[in-house]
Amino acid sequence: PGELPEAEDADPGTGLVPLGDMVISMEHVAAQAMEYGHSTRRELAYLVVDSVLNNLFYGAILAIVILLLFLKDLRTTVIIACSIPVSVVFAIVLMYFSGVTLNMISLSGLAVGVGMLVDNSIVVIENIYRMRNEEDASAKDAAIEGARQVGGAIMASTLTTVCVFLPIVFTEGITRQLFVDMGLTIAYSLGASLAVALTLVPAMGAGLLKNTKEKKPSRFFERIMEIYEGMIRLALRRRVIVLILAVVLLVLSAGLEFSKGTAFMPEMDSTEISMTLTMPEGTPLKETAEQADELERRLLTLDDVIEVGAMSASGSSMGLVSGDTATNEVSLYGLLKEDKKLTNQELKNEILKITEDMEAEIEVSTSSMDMSALGGSGITIIIKGRDLDRLQEIAKDIAGLLEEVEGTADISDGVEETTGELRIKVDKEKAAQKGLTTAGVFSQIMEKLSDPTSATTLSTDTEDFDVLVVNGEDVELTRETIKDLVLTVTKKDNTKEHVPLADIAEFSEAQGLETIQRDAQSRYISVTAAIDDNHNIGLVSAEVERQLQKYEAPEGYTIEMQGENEAIMESMIELVKMLLLALLFMYLIMVAQFQSLLSPFIIMFTVPLAFTGGLFGLFAAGSEFSVIAMIGFVMLSGIIVNNGIVLIDYTNQLIDGGMSKTEALVESGKTRMRPILMTALTTVLGLSTMGAGVGMGADMVQPMAIVTIGGLLYGTLLTLFVIPCIYSLLIRRKNRAEVE
Numbered sequence: 001p002g003e004l005p006e007a008e009d010a011d012p013g014t015g016l017v018p019l020g021d022m023v024i025s026m027e028h029v030a031a032q033a034m035e036y037g038h039s040t041r042r043e044l045a046y047l048v049v050d051s052v053l054n055n056l057f058y059g060a061i062l063a064i065v066i067l068l069l070f071l072k073d074l075r076t077t078v079i080i081a082c083s084i085p086v087s088v089v090f091a092i093v094l095m096y097f098s099g100v101t102l103n104m105i106s107l108s109g110l111a112v113g114v115g116m117l118v119d120n121s122i123v124v125i126e127n128i129y130r131m132r133n134e135e136d137a138s139a140k141d142a143a144i145e146g147a148r149q150v151g152g153a154i155m156a157s158t159l160t161t162v163c164v165f166l167p168i169v170f171t172e173g174i175t176r177q178l179f180v181d182m183g184l185t186i187a188y189s190l191g192a193s194l195a196v197a198l199t200l201v202p203a204m205g206a207g208l209l210k211n212t213k214e215k216k217p218s219r220f221f222e223r224i225m226e227i228y229e230g231m232i233r234l235a236l237r238r239r240v241i242v243l244i245l246a247v248v249l250l251v252l253s254a255g256l257e258f259s260k261g262t263a264f265m266p267e268m269d270s271t272e273i274s275m276t277l278t279m280p281e282g283t284p285l286k287e288t289a290e291q292a293d294e295l296e297r298r299l300l301t302l303d304d305v306i307e308v309g310a311m312s313a314s315g316s317s318m319g320l321v322s323g324d325t326a327t328n329e330v331s332l333y334g335l336l337k338e339d340k341k342l343t344n345q346e347l348k349n350e351i352l353k354i355t356e357d358m359e360a361e362i363e364v365s366t367s368s369m370d371m372s373a374l375g376g377s378g379i380t381i382i383i384k385g386r387d388l389d390r391l392q393e394i395a396k397d398i399a400g401l402l403e404e405v406e407g408t409a410d411i412s413d414g415v416e417e418t419t420g421e422l423r424i425k426v427d428k429e430k431a432a433q434k435g436l437t438t439a440g441v442f443s444q445i446m447e448k449l450s451d452p453t454s455a456t457t458l459s460t461d462t463e464d465f466d467v468l469v470v471n472g473e474d475v476e477l478t479r480e481t482i483k484d485l486v487l488t489v490t491k492k493d494n495t496k497e498h499v500p501l502a503d504i505a506e507f508s509e510a511q512g513l514e515t516i517q518r519d520a521q522s523r524y525i526s527v528t529a530a531i532d533d534n535h536n537i538g539l540v541s542a543e544v545e546r547q548l549q550k551y552e553a554p555e556g557y558t559i560e561m562q563g564e565n566e567a568i569m570e571s572m573i574e575l576v577k578m579l580l581l582a583l584l585f586m587y588l589i590m591v592a593q594f595q596s597l598l599s600p601f602i603i604m605f606t607v608p609l610a611f612t613g614g615l616f617g618l619f620a621a622g623s624e625f626s627v628i629a630m631i632g633f634v635m636l637s638g639i640i641v642n643n644g645i646v647l648i649d650y651t652n653q654l655i656d657g658g659m660s661k662t663e664a665l666v667e668s669g670k671t672r673m674r675p676i677l678m679t680a681l682t683t684v685l686g687l688s689t690m691g692a693g694v695g696m697g698a699d700m701v702q703p704m705a706i707v708t709i710g711g712l713l714y715g716t717l718l719t720l721f722v723i724p725c726i727y728s729l730l731i732r733r734k735n736r737a738e739v740e
Contacts, residue, residue, distance in 0.1 A: 059114045059686035060084045066685055067118065070678045076125050079204045083121040083196045084114060090192035091185060100181050108701040109185030112708065114686045116161065116639065117189060119679040120154045120197035126675060128205045143206035147198055153649065156593040157642040158194045160586045162187045164638035167581035171574040179631055186635070225670050232669050232724060236662055239725040246722050250608055253615035261536030263624040264568050266699050271340075273305075273347065275332040276363045285312065285327040291360045292330040298354050299332075304340035304347060309333050345533065378530040378537070379408070379544055380563035384522045385556055389510075394557060395525045401547045402527065407535030408544075414525040422479045423508045430504040434497070435489045441505070444487050483507055528563075536624060541565035568627065575630040582634060583607065586641055593645070599652065602726050603644035609722055610640035610715030617710020623703045632707030639683065639708070640715045643676050644723055651727065661731065665724040673720065680716040684709050 063084070068077045088110060092102075100106050128146035131137045137145065165183030168176060235242050277295055279288045296308045310332040342350065348364045355362045379402070383394050392415045399413035424445070426438045458465045485501040517524055529544075531537050545561060553559050583604065590600035614633055618625065650672055654664035691705035 054689075058689045059111060062685035062688060063114065063118055063682040066678065066681045067122070070674065075208045076129060079201055079208060080118050080121040080125055082204065083193055083201060084117050086196050086200060087117045087189050087192040088114070090195070091188035094188040094192075095185060098184060100184055103181065104700065105179065106181040106185045108690070108704075109182035110189055111690055112182075112635065112687060112701075112704065113186045113189040116679075116683050116686070117193040118682050119642070120158060120193050121201045122675060122678055122682075123150050123154050124197045124201050125205060128202065128209065132209055139210045140206045142209070143202040146205075147202040151198055152593070153645070154197060155194060156589055157645055158190050159589050160641050160645070161638040162190050163585040163589060164579075164582035164634050166585060167578040170581060171578050176574075182631070221674075225673065228673065228720065229666060229670060232666055232721060233662075235721045235725055236665065236728055239729055242722060242725045243729075246609065246612070246718065250612045250615075253612045253619065256619045257615040257625055260619065260622075260624050262538030262565075262568050262572075263536065263626040264564055264571070265626055265628055266623070266703060271336045273334045273336065273344070273351075274365045275334070275351070277310075277330045277332060278361045278363070279328040279359070281328060283328040288312075288328055288330055288360075291358060292332065294358065295332065295355060295360070295362065299334055299351065301354070302347070302350065304336050304342055305334050306337060307335040348533075378410075378528060378563055379541060379561070379565065381527040381544075381548070382519070382524050382560040382562055383527065383553075384519065384524040384558045384560070385554075386523060388516070388523065390554065390557065391523060391525045394553065394559075395527050397551065398527045398548075398559070401551060402529045402544065405540060405543050405547060407531055407540040408529040409532045410528075410530040412528045414527050421510055422482065423510050424482075424501075425506045425508070427504055427506070434499045434504060435491060436487065436499065436504065441487065441501070445482070445485070445501075448485065537564050538568065538624070571627045572630060575627065575634060579634050579637065582637060586638065590641070590645065594649070594652075598730060599648050602723060602730060603641055603648055605726050606640045606644040606715060606719050606723060607637045609718045610636050610711035612711075612718075613714025614707035614711035616714060617706045618703060620710070621703075621706050623706060626703055628701060629703035629707050632704035633711070635704070636708050636711040636715075640711060640719070643680070643716055643719045646672050646676060647719065647723055648727065651724075661728060665727060669720050669724060676716060676720070680712045684712050 064077065064081045067080055068074070091110065091113075095102070095106060124147050127150050128142050131142040131146045132139060165187055168180060168183045275295070277288070277292055279291060292310045296310065299305050299308045310330050312327075312330055336347070340347070351364050352362065381398055381402075383391055383398065385391050385394070392413075395413045395415055399411050402408050402411045424442075426441050428438060431437065431441060456467045458467060483502055487499045487501055489497045489499055491497060517526070531540055541561065541563075548559055548561070551559070587600050587604060590603060591597060594600055611633060614629075614636055618629055623629065647668055651664050651668040654667055655661060659667065687705040687709055690701060691709050692702075
């Protein structure tokens, strides 16, 4: 803070700047600036972690409220609510011993799992409550037997949820690096909730449920049950129509969501902005500093901006230290209020608006937490081939194609940084007539261009000196003098002939690349383009690919698409592999539980139902289909099958008891609706604050929460109708022995 003297006041020998009676080292200023940046990022990290913890806390409170509304019993609610903190603490202990740190990813896993922590406890306490009232068992016997009866079922349902994260060990790249912590955290918390449900909940139930009275459901819930009974009977009579509608809705939801495009990761709001101010090449530092001061004054007029700082840019990223400082460029940063009124994108637009009349070019980056940078940014097209001139021509053609695609910005053909060069083309026939070859000509030219070597070294007590022996008649070669170069040819009779280079070669001026890039021993040039704020990387990349298909590359030259879209596709492929393996593991677990191949197959139909809800949720929220959203779909597939397990398992039990298939499906839906709705709503409300994007850093995991909320709401509702219809179509026997 405060004004520093002009850079010209610095002592060139020491790099010190006088400031009143003080002397400040420029290196010290640079170190302080770097430390300030690090401390700011630490504060930002603390804010993000604190925000995630708040979401976890609020989610747990909302889940407990739902339990109280459904159970209408404070004691049973307290028993189940105790499972949340105990499971979270147990999970954190396991995180410690497995080396998982408390970061945004791992804590998001806890926040996602907090609504599911009570599911197992709900099943156990409901069974204990039922045995205590209906079978008139003592509190102790009801606790022991109630937990034993449902132990296998809740263990299987927990395994189906946890196993969706097991295949993450088979994935590669950034997907694995980012989400191993989340997968482990959710697995630990759900494993802990299972242990708590089978130990702590029965123990507390035996003590607190000694005096219980069976509570009848409310009139409102009874009315819902009557409406459901009428609707499920109608659905079972129109099974094919119900299934067709479910498929149509799935296709429609996919079409609507993918029309919005794809993204690697959502951009997150932060309390920092960064800017680059660029003046025309050669502008003195004093004029650039005046523009930077003007920009600072304008930024501080914005309500959301607290502080602004600036430093001169350089190739070393810290112009205060490096002597190679760019005098026409300044980097600025700004600190924002935590409760800012404008979003980062709105703030960026406002900054660009108030700086329109400035002489300098202003670039604004409003997200220092943009995780998409991990997967590259924008569009990159790699052109490979042998001839550099042809590569440059193709690069300019591709850059022209990119300019025609709507949504591209800051297009670079990769050849802006070129240097002038003199090219020498040897006429082979003329050279042969003089007794020279092309290799021989260039060998003599290279010899003239090479630095002289040391003939000997003189050593003194303090230093060694190289002695160079050169021909005094030789002159330094330049583009002009090389045309007058005379080559020496030794004939067969050992006589020498002098041949002017101009007699056997042609000279031409051209532009060459400063550096030659290679990949797999092939030369290449990169053509790049950014995506403007109003367009989607996935949609623009698709249009670019269509344009590239129309372009016919010369033989021997290849064109490849890279950049952010490639990172998106690679991550999506890895997650699809993970999802397929997860579905296989879930199916095998349910086969072991049901001792049947067909019943688990029917339950697996809950997955596309949940995906329909997740896609509709993303579309309604205006979110693009991202890698984070895909993680939500993977997780959702493990959660939603639990509803199907509860429904099908009870239906099989009723058919075993002699009930007809239709009546068993109706009765199963009515009986299991309460626990199904309760477990679904606790998970939904546990994620509600995260899905609403409350708090800093929530933007990153918001798509995952939206997918889970939408999938559970829609999937749970449709499970109560579609799964009975599929069961009715596929299962034609009337007792369990025949079904299996």
